[in-house]
Every structure is written in C-alpha cells, then in structure tokens.
Amino acid sequence: xxxxxxxxxxxxxxxxxxxxxxxxxxxxxxxxxxxxxxxxxxxxxxxxxxxxxxxxxxxxxxxxxxxxxxxxxxxxxxxxxxxxxxxxxxxxxxxxxxxxxxxxxxxxxxxxxxxxxxxxxxxxxxxxxxxxxxxxxxxxxxxxxxxxxxxxxxxxxxxxxxxxxxxxxxxxxxxxxxxxxxxxxxxxxxxxxxxxxxxxxxxxxxxxxxxxxxxxxxxxxxxxxxxxxxxxxxxxxxxxxxxxxxxxxx
Amino acid sequence: xxxxxxxxxxxxxxxxxxxxxxxxxxxxxxxxxxxxxxxxxxxxxxxxxxxxxxxxxxxxxxxxxxxxxxxxxxxxxxxxxxxxxxxxxxxxxxxxxxxxxxxxxxxxxxxxxxxxxxxxxxxxxxxxxxxxxxxxxxxxxxxxxxxxxxxxxxxxxxxxxxxxxxxxxxxxxxxxxxxxxxxxxxxxxxxxxxxxxxxxxxxxxxxxxxxxxxxxxxxxxxxxxxxxxxxxxxxxxxxxxxxxxxxxxxxxxxxxxxxxxxxxxxxxxxxxxxxxxxxxxxxxxxxxx
Numbered sequence: 428x429x430x431x432x433x434x435x436x437x438x439x440x441x442x443x444x445x446x447x448x449x450x451x452x453x454x455x456x457x458x459x460x461x462x463x464x465x466x467x468x469x470x471x472x473x474x475x476x477x478x479x480x481x482x483x484x485x486x487x488x489x490x491x492x493x494x495x496x497x498x499x500x501x502x503x504x505x506x507x508x509x510x511x512x513x514x515x516x517x518x519x520x521x522x523x524x525x526x527x528x529x530x531x532x533x534x535x536x537x538x539x540x541x542x543x544x545x546x547x548x549x550x551x552x553x554x555x556x557x558x559x560x561x562x563x564x565x566x567x568x569x570x571x572x573x574x575x576x577x578x579x580x581x582x583x584x585x586x587x588x589x590x591x592x593x594x595x596x597x598x599x600x601x602x603x604x605x606x607x608x609x610x611x612x613x614x615x616x617x618x619x620x621x622x623x624x625x626x627x628x629x630x631x632x633x634x635x636x637x638x639x640x641x642x643x644x645x646x647x648x649x650x651x652x653x654x655x656x657x658x659x660x661x662x663x664x665x666x667x668x669x670x671x672x673x674x675x676x677x
Numbered sequence: 678x679x680x681x682x683x684x685x686x687x688x689x690x691x692x693x694x695x696x697x698x699x700x701x702x703x704x705x706x707x708x709x710x711x712x713x714x715x716x717x718x719x720x721x722x723x724x725x726x727x728x729x730x731x732x733x734x735x736x737x738x739x740x741x742x743x744x745x746x747x748x749x750x751x752x753x754x755x756x757x758x759x760x761x762x763x764x765x766x767x768x769x770x771x772x773x774x775x776x777x778x779x780x781x782x783x784x785x786x787x788x789x790x791x792x793x794x795x796x797x798x799x800x801x802x803x804x805x806x807x808x809x810x811x812x813x814x815x816x817x818x819x820x821x822x823x824x825x826x827x828x829x830x831x832x833x834x835x836x837x838x839x840x841x842x843x844x845x846x847x848x849x850x851x852x853x854x855x856x857x858x859x860x861x862x863x864x865x866x867x868x869x870x871x872x873x874x875x876x877x878x879x880x881x882x883x884x885x886x887x888x889x890x891x892x893x894x895x896x897x898x899x900x901x902x903x904x905x906x907x908x909x910x911x912x913x914x915x916x917x918x919x920x921x922x923x924x925x926x927x928x929x930x931x932x933x934x935x936x937x938x939x940x941x942x943x944x945x946x947x948x949x950x951x952x953x954x955x956x957x958x959x960x961x962x963x964x965x966x
Contacts, residue, residue: 503847518843524840535849546828
C-alpha cells in the first residue's frame with residue numbers, strides 16, 4: 428500500500444543549519460494496517476508523514492502508493508488516495524466557511540470542483556446524518572462557520588470529512604496534541620471507528636504513550652531519521668507503558 | 678440633486694472594481710494593485726471598440742478578456758516565480774501603462790457621438806434616471822452572477838483557498854491555479870469598471886487609473902465594515918453591501934467637492950479618507966485595550 432525505497436531527506440543542504448531528517452528509510456506498510464509512529468522531537472516522524480502526503484518531496488529514493496510511483500507527485504494530486512488530519516485543528520478546515528461548505532469540499536476531494544451548486548437538500552441531509560453520529564449536537568449547526576467551533580469539535584469533523592469521498596490512506600499527525608483529555612478521547616475513538624469501518628491504511632503520529640499502546644496494530648519508533656524499532660501487533664500487545672517510556676530514556 | 682445622482686452613478690460604475698477587490702482582498706487575502714492598470718486597460722479597449730463601431734456586447738467581452746489576461750499575468754508572476762503579490766502587481770501595472778498607451782495611440786480619446794451603454798434605456802424624461810437604471814440593472818446582474826459563481830462547488834473551493842491553504846491542498850485543490858483564476862476574475866471585473874467609466878465620462882484618459890485601487894480599497898473596507906456590523910452571511914447581500922460601500926465612498930467625495938474643495942486635492946482627500954477608514958477602528962481598539 429505504502430512503500431518507501433531508500434528515502435532520504437536533507438533540509439538546507441550545504442548550509443550551517445543542514446538537517447538530515449530522513450536517512451535511507453526502507454519501509455512497507457500493508458493494506459489496512461494501522462501504524463503508530465513514535466519518536467523524540469526531530470526524529471523524522473512528521474517528515475516521513477509529509478513524504479507520504481507530498482508536502483515534502485524526498486531528496487533521494489522513491490515512494491509508491493497503491494503500486495504507483497508518486498515520488499514527484501504534488502500534494503493536491505495525491506489527495507486522490509490520501510486524507511489527513513493535522514496537529515493544528517485549524518489546518519484541516521477552512522474557518523470562515525460553514526461546516527456545510529467544508530463538508531462539500533471534502534465530498535469532492537478526489538473530484539473536480541465544477542461550476543454547479545452541489546449543496547442541495549439531500550447533501551445537507553447526508554452531512555447532518557453523518558455529523559449526528561458524533562453525538563456532539565453539531566448536526567443542527569451546519570450553517571455555522573467552522574471557526575466558531577472548539578478544537579476538539581473541529582478535529583472530529585475533520586476526521587468525518589476524510590470519509591466523505593473515497594480514501595485509501597489516512598494520515599494523523601498528532602491529531603489530539605492540542606486537545607483536552609476528554610476531547611482527545613472522543614477524537615481517537617471516532618478515528619478508530621472510521622478506520623475499521625472503511626478499512627483505511629493509517630499512519631498515526633503521537634507523543635502520548637498511552638495512545639501509542641492503546642491504538643494501532645503496528646508500532647514504529649524513529650530515531651535520527653531512521654527506523655529504530657518496528658513491532659507487529661503481537662509484539663506491540665506485549666509492551667507496557669514502562670517499556671515505551673524506557674525507549675525514550677536513552 | 679443631479680450632483681449626488683451623478684455620484685451615485687459613478688459609485689455604481691466603480692462597483693465592479695469593488696467586487697474585484699473584494700475577491701482579491703477579502704477572499705484570497707492577496708493585496709493586488711494590478712487594478713490601476715487593468716482599469717485603464719478596460720477603458721482603453723472600450724474607447725478603441727467604440728470608435729471602430731463594434732457592438733457593446735463585443736466590446737464588453739474584449740474588456741473582460743483584456744482585464745483577465747492582466748490578472749493572469751500577475752497571478753503567474755506571483756505563483757510561478759514566487760514573487761510577492763504586491764510587487765507582481767506593481768510590475769504588471771507599470772508595464773500596462775505602455776500597453777494602454779499603445780492601444781490608445783495617444784493620451785486621451787474623447788468618446789462623443791459614439792455608441793453608449795447609458796443611452797440604452799429611454800423610459801424617463803430626465804436622462805440621468807435612465808443612466809441610473811442602466812447602472813443598477815447592469816451591476817445587479819453582474820453581482821448576481823458573481824454570487825452564483827461563489828456558491829458553486831468551484832466557488833466554495835475558491836473561498837476556501839484564501840482561508841486555509843493546507844486544507845485546500847489536502848482537498849485536491851491546486852492553490853496556485855486557483856489564485857491565478859481569482860486574479861483573472863478580479864481584474865476582469867476591474868476592466869468592466871473601466872468599460873463603464875469610459876462611457877459615463879465620455880472619454881478615456883491614460884491617467885484615469887492612477888490611484889483608483891485606493892478608491893476600491895476604501896470602498897470595500899466601508900462595505901466590509903457594514904457587513905461585519907450587521908453580521909451578514911448571505912453571499913449576494915454581502916456583494917450588494919460592497920457595492921453600497923463604493924457608492925458611499927463616491928458620495929463622501931462628492932460632499933467634499935460640494936464644500937468647495939479644490940479638485941486638485943481630490944487624490945490627497947481620497948488618501949486621507951482611506952487612512953481614516955483603516956486607522957480609526959485601530960485607534961478605537963487600542964483604547965479599548
């Protein structure tokens with residue numbers, strides 16, 4: 428599903444602030460896998476995620492999504508396969524537009540945006556029914572501007588938006604980092620439900636070790652631009668919080 | 678009375694430009710000052726077309742096309758070469774001065790005894806009422822078309838682009854392409870103002886566009902202040918309020934002139950007026966803190 432071959436990324440090459448964010452990464456992520464990506468700051472997690480979405484193009488190596496080479500493909504073109512939720516709740520939604528407008532764009536993520544009015548009564552009903560599943564009472568506020576909602580509500584809606592159109596890959600970049608524990612729980616449960624329901628291949632970055640243990644069926648730890656540990660579901664299941672905590676100690 | 682009706686008509690003529698600046702400034706958050714050039718460009722194309730005896734519809738199409746091309750040029754310079762939007766606008770605007778002069782052939786073309794859109798209606802005895810209704814109908818249709826465009830799926834994508842670029846990229850939208858299209862539409866609208874003004878004042882002058890972007894900016898700020906104050910969400914209503922801003926701006930200038938202000942001081946007054954619109958709310962906010 429996602430395949431990295433000898434991926435390296437160097438920022439500011441040849442300058443004093445040169446950083447090698449990724450160092451010869453070789454990685455295969457299979458269809459339907461829910462990968463949790465952990466690692467200290469600067470280990471290359473976000474850069475790795477960004478090479479999947481196309482926000483960062485690698486310096487070397489090649490990337491395949493669904494057996495197609497996408498190494499040089501721009502971000503908006505890769506959106507045919509990839510949906511993402513950003514760390515910043517503002518990143519995944521347009522704040523001045525209504526919830527309805529945001530969902531309309533999400534429903535056309537893989538299609539062209541034509542010169543016709545696509546928001547009709549049946550579309551409104553679809554959005555309302557979908558939002559009602561969250562149980563946040565937002566289904567009656569679809570005309571409200573996205574920016575008037577809380578961070579947790581926006582993250583939950585961003586997750587729902589990713590399922591408005593066909594998706595193969597879901598990228599979650601610390602989606603709960605800016606949220607209170609309760610909202611974080613709601614967002615992660617929504618994510619898990621969506622991932623299972625749509626059989627999405629998921630890469631989930633988190634600094635929360637409890638979350639890392641609780642969710643996902645594969646755990647990868649990155650360190651200085653390389654994959655340091657790669658645990659499958661069985662090995663991951665045997666891990667304790669103390670094990671993970673110790674990984675970050677040295 | 679006639680004096681203020683003329684100001685009203687003048688405001689209507691400039692409303693198309695106001696709508697264009699609303700698109701760049703409020704929707705795309707791009708400071709575009711190609712306006713000065715594309716406004717004169719529209720008027721220059723109109724002058725040549727009228728003298729050649731083309732139909733008004735054809736002249737309008739040519740004006741729109743010319744304005745759109747100016748906008749596309751600014752858009753290309755801004756997005757492809759990653760040059761600051763303000764500088765990209767200045768580059769194109771400056772270049773357009775020579776283009777406009779070439780189109781006109783000389784610095785001023787009078788447009789008497791030629792076709793004129795404002796003579797299209799003859800319902801009332803007083804010509805100013807006929808002219809006003811032409812302006813109202815023309816801009817009513819134009820703003821309704823623009824409101825429709827902004828409500829389509831494409832329009833939602835346009836509005837989102839200026840709002841959150843990370844979101845629109847993730848939604849499969851090519852932000853650069855969208856900005857180029859936005860600048861094309863905005864400058865086409867500005868050229869329509871040039872088209873109307875040339876016929877309203879019966880001449881096209883190479884210098885008629887100097888500082889016009891400031892007039893548009895001030896007008897949009899007035900309209901936007903009203904929109905925020907009244908909490909208007911409806912798209913067409915918002916566009917109508919932007920047009921109201923353009924009219925109020927011209928009214929204010931007309932009042933200044935009626936008070937005996939020297940017309941040579943008009944640009945300075947415009948500047949001070951826009952400064953007041955931008956500055957006073959900030960001063961009030963500072964006191965509130």
